[in-house]
Amino acid sequence: GNSVTQMEGPVTLSEEAFLTINCTYTATGYPSLFWYVQYPGEGLQLLLKATKADDKGSNKGFEATYRKETTSFHLEKGSVQVSDSAVYFCALSDRAGGKLIFGQGTELSVKP
Amino acid sequence: NAGVTQTPKFQVLKTGQSMTLQCAQDMNHEYMSWYRQDPGMGLRLIHYSVGAGITDQGEVPNGYNVSRSTTEDFPLRLLSAAPSQTSVYFCASRSPSGGSSYEQYFGPGTRLTVT
Numbered sequence: 731g732n733s734v735t736q737m738e739g740p741v742t743l744s745e746e747a748f749l750t751i752n753c754t755y756t757a758t759g760y761p762s763l764f765w766y767v768q769y770p771g772e773g774l775q776l777l778l779k780a781t782k783a784d785d786k787g788s789n790k791g792f793e794a795t796y797r798k799e800t801t802s803f804h805l806e807k808g809s810v811q812v813s814d815s816a817v818y819f820c821a822l823s824d825r826a827g828g829k830l831i832f833g834q835g836t837e838l839s840v841k842p
Numbered sequence: 843n844a845g846v847t848q849t850p851k852f853q854v855l856k857t858g859q860s861m862t863l864q865c866a867q868d869m870n871h872e873y874m875s876w877y878r879q880d881p882g883m884g885l886r887l888i889h890y891s892v893g894a895g896i897t898d899q900g901e902v903p904n905g906y907n908v909s910r911s912t913t914e915d916f917p918l919r920l921l922s923a924a925p926s927q928t929s930v931y932f933c934a935s936r937s938p939s940g941g942s943s944y945e946q947y948f949g950p951g952t953r954l955t956v957t
């Protein structure tokens with residue numbers, strides 16, 4: 731079945747450091763891929779998405795590229811801020827029914 | 843628009859008690875779903891609905907019931923709460939129902955503790 735695997739956290743970085751959170755997936759067909767972010771005490775918000783191979787999603791300085799050959803969708807940001815501290819979830823949505831399947835989440839803590 | 847709203851925000855139940863978690867959305871979304879979030883396990887789909895009168899099971903449906911009588915509301919019922927149902931519950935909605943590339947909008951969550 732479909733599944734998503736993320737790098738384990740927590741990840742602790744200093745402000746302005748480079749961020750990479752790895753995400754790989756297993757899926758039949760051509761799923762859409764998402765990164766959601768959950769700030770403390772809140773629900774999930776869509777951060778970015780990509781709907782086909784080689785698409786790059788971007789938002790708020792974050793980027794991720796849909797790599798079909800490596801079945802990956804790694805999240806990157808060149809310079810993190812304290813306000814980026816949150817839990818990040820990689821997810822895929824199958825074409826058939828559109829159900830979201832999540833990775834386990836990666837907690838990011840950015841120190842000043 | 844209020845988006846997706848959930849009540850209550852917090853709830854403590856004793857084993858065997860029943861309760862209903864409420865979810866409503868004002869975006870006229872066809873697709874609604876319930877997830878539970880547990881540490882180290884991400885979010886797992888409990889039940890979902892592609893429109894009024896249509897519901898289906900997700901990955902972890904046991905112990906939960908749903909119904910969808912209106913487009914706006916999608917309540918989740920726990921008939922006999924168990925400690926294993928201690929979790930944070932999120933409701934989400936999306937339009938259109940068949941749009942797998944469209945984002946889902948999440949409510950703020952209900953934190954449930956079963957003792």
